Amino acid sequence: MNEEIIKLQAIKKYYDPSTHVLENLNLIIHKGAWTSIMGPSGSGKTTLLNIIGCLDSATAGSVFINGTETTKLNQTQLTRFRRENIGLIFQQYHLVPYLTALENVMLAQYYHGVIDEGKATETLKKVELGHRLDHIPSHLSGGEQQRVCIARALINEPKILLADEPTGNLDQKNGDIVLDLIKQLHAEGHTIILVTHNPEIAKLGQRIITVIDGKICSDSTCKSEINETDKR
Amino acid sequence: MFLRILGKSILKRKSRIAIAIISVLIGSSVATALLTVSFDVSEKVSLEFRKYGANLLIVPHSDTIEVGFPGVEFGSVTEQRYINESDIWKIKSIYWRNNVMGFAPFLYQVVTARSEQVEQRIVLVGTYFNRTIQIQSPYAPQDPLTFTTGVQIISPWWHIMGDWIKDENDTTSCMIGATVAEKLNLSVNDSFTITYNQQYGSIENTSMYNLTVVGIVMTDGYEDNQIFVNLQVAQQITGRPGKLHTIQVSALCNACPVETFAEEIKELIPYVEGRSVKQLVHAEMDILGKIQNMMFLVTIVALIASALGVMTTMITSVIERQKEIGLMKSVGAENKKIIALFLSEATIIGIIGGIIGYLVGLILAQFIGISVFSLSITPRLEVIPIVIGISVGVALLASILPVRRAVRVEPAIVLRGE
Secondary structure (H helix, E strand, O other), rough: OOOOOEEEEEEEEEOOOOOOEEEEEEEEOOOOOOOEEOOOOOHHHHHHHHHHHHOOOEEEEEEEEEOEEEHHHOOOHHHHHHHHHHEEEEOOOOOOOOOOOOHHHHHHHHHHOOOOHHHHHHHHOOOOOOHHOOOHHHOOOHHHHHHHHHHHOOOOOOEEEEOOOOOOOOOOHHHHHHHHHHHHHOOOOOOOEEOOOOOHHHOOEEEEEEEEEOOOOEEHHHHHHHHHHHHH | OOOHHHHHHHHHHHHHHHHHHHHHHHHHHHHHOOOOOOOEHHHHHHHHHHHOOOOOEEEEOOOOEEEEOEEEEEEEEEEEEOOOOHHHHHHHHHHHHHHHEEEEEEEHHHHHHHHOOOEEEEEEEEEOEEEEOOOOOOOOOOOOOOEEHHHHHHHHOOOOOOOOOOEEEEEEEEEHHHHHHHHOOOOOEEEEEEEEEEEEEEEEEEEEEEEEEEEEEOOOOOHHHHHEEEEHHHHHHHHHOEOOEEEEEOOOOOOOHHHHHHHHHHOOOOEEEEEOOHHHHHHHHHHHHHHHHHHHHHHHHHHHHHHHHHHHHHHHHHHHHHHHHHHHHHOOEEEEEHHHHHHHHHHHHHHHHHHHHHHHHHHHHHHHHHHHHHHOOOOOOOOOHHHHHHHHHHHEEEEHHHHHHHHHHOOOOOOOOO
């Protein structure tokens, strides 16, 4: 459980010289942990998630994921690394509108190079969408679309799951279903990093990081560690 | 899976794809029309041009002797020579025989024509009107042994009031030019006499013939001033049996220069030489060349318009699909997969646009053929692969910028929610 799976060292991200999104950020995340990232809009939490998810590159600093320094990989290598190691769950679901639920899941398989319709069906059944395989996204509810998104994120068995406001567009009932699924995935051993505005959802994680103005201004684990050190 | 994505993405955006196909269709239909017209009409126009007369004149080779002495030139003396009528079939036994559309021999003599009170000196022309000749030694064994030829074949554009001389053995009928008819006050079925004075040293022999007009020739050319009779009639009147002055040949010179015909004829009839009617040949080539240049330019403009249409549609498509592209990249699509998707779409647009454009182009070709050249256009199958190739090429070329734009889409755009 203490094995490092993500390590960020002195990460800086500038979109232009006057826009500093992340400032000298350091972070270590352990394998199998559920880390919640909180912060106000524009604080840099999504950029942080993008850098961890190999969707964006840091201006300076090093990122190590599962022992690989991703900051040294080119675009093609990053794409390959991402599809093999990281599953993405989006607030907006981002399903291809003209493909069915099954095909949206198989899309991730196709880009991974291994198409297995049976496995894709099984994964959709796991998120309780076995009866919606042939439905296109517009014929699915928001909760169902998010579950397709989760199934797509899981299909290539990634080690890390990144979720950006996964319940942001869902009502309470569907939000609970999705959170239950994420809890189940965490229980199965996935490393979860979840960005949220909701403190109640953030508390589901073992660790809560708060990012403000591109800096980690609070880290619940650190606090507890500091508290423990103080007690000693 | 790739085909599923491709097929569904096309079906999902039917209207956009239809606009791109229509863009390609515009270019491909113009290209089809102009290629078909270019291929078909250049051949048919050559044939059409043949209707306006011969383009090769065969004359006997004659030696010219300069007469005079140092410092004083009296001019030149040219020996009068003839072509033997018995050699005329050889023109149809050269290598390019199939391109010899027709020929007609000519024997000329100035005679005196008299009708009632009017007397005129007029050129009498002996020729073939529509005569079947024997090919005594065909170039190839499978070649036909006869060939029907004459003025009626090489000059079908002559306007005739009345009729052509139909019987090749007819020795009393003639056709007269419109000016002759006017001067001698003659109409169809009228008769008149011609006289020809032949000098044999001090002896003068006068021949007189009665001829009946069967047709009046109107060409607005020198033919309007001539009297036409069967060749043997002119030979008999002038006392030159089996002889003729010139042969006019109508050669289809689309694939080879007319000079080639002349050289080949000279090989078989060594005492003649061929003179291309260069003005006509050059004008023919010039017009064809200009037509083809114009067609080429119009095609290029149409294809550029197509490319711009496809490019605009594809760029709009890329902008609309930015999130989809970002998503595909975020779930692991490498750039080559994105490029393959867009180029495949472009290829399909090109193929469909090319096929429909070919069909529309055939209609356009018929319209151009009939309205411009008064010719019906024959569809050319060899145009299909060319047009589809051009259409796909244009669609792919027009996709370069949109594809570059698609490749530049950052996957992070999906998470940023932009």
